[in-house]
Amino acid sequence: MNEYEITKTISSLIPGCVVPPIALLDINHNDEIMKLLITEWSKASEQFCHQFIEGSVDPRIAPKIAETLAVLNTIRDFDPNFNVTSKSSVLDLFSNTYIPRAQAASTTDNPKNRTEVYCSSLGEDVVMRIVNANIEDYKSRRDCLNHADAHGKSSDKMCTSCVLFYIPLTHLCSHHICSHLMLISYAQSLTP
């Protein structure tokens, strides 16, 4: 099973919520190995995040998102190693940012904001126990397939439905974290 297949499966299980894929192609350009995923045109008009920013959310969308995520998370027949190689890039982010900054926030004698006041009041032991348990969750648990990008900016909305962009390579998130992680990992994580 690969991303193309899982996208196709989910789009058939929840029609209208996931853009059906058409093809997944290998591209070699300037010594870079890439993949091009071609999908049907999304009828969704804009990113869902606008509705939160404007404080006016269409109540018909939440059930669609919840259904879609639940369908994905309850698929029983999946490879526990699915895309597991992509985890290393996130673990790098943990080692280089999450851990040291959480540690710094919990040990500072001169807290600069409410977050540092709270973290330092908990103390390093508590904060790092929490952070390490969270990281262990990410590293070890393989209960189900995760969409792993189901935030407001990776989904588009229509009047009556929501399209979750379940697409690995078209970089539909408008922020750096997703692009960053995908840039690092996409070449190694998929099979055509």
Place this chain on the structure above:
Amino acid sequence: MSITGSKGRDLGWAIPFPIMCMVTHALNGHIESNESIELHINTLIDIYLSRMADAGNTPSELAAILRTGVGWTGWFMFLIFYMLGFMTEFLPVESEVSKDRVIDSMGVLGMKLLRVAYDTNYIPESAGVDEIRKVFNSLVEEEVTRAQYVFASGTSKRKPRKSSMLRSANRRLSDTELLYLAAESMKRLSIAEDTLQNTKQVSISEDIENSTELLQ
């Protein structure tokens, strides 16, 4: 990109941005804007847990799923919003001071939600769905109320609600264009020296301006 992981994690990721907008609206004195967002969050949790129950998860498993979801909501707030400042560029804030306040709020709330998931001294392991939900709701409400008080105690007047700046541009912002700009930015990003200063170096706002030019 999908990966294998824990049940509830996807639910957890779907909630942070709406909550960050709730805090922002409260800080702007637009508390009525939060009604539909709150409904969205509650519906999301209700239906997701209901479908997980239909799939055969026991009450204790559902509690574990919710606990995990709350933890990943906290992770997103603490790492992505507070530490990295990502996704905060389009918030309808009135000033940089307000933006910093929202980001700090995400840091505090993020750590509290992480505690709900991973600190059994905070919430006992035996806690059920209702108990976890109650704690989650009260922690979110606490931050929203605090933001409301900040607005009420300040001198700023209530201004008309801001429209999404992306929508105001009257075009769909394709993230695909941003990819290429993000790739260039990432070349400058040193993870090893990942400080707030570095995060600012890859300010997405510059990229948005550039991508707008590309789209024209």
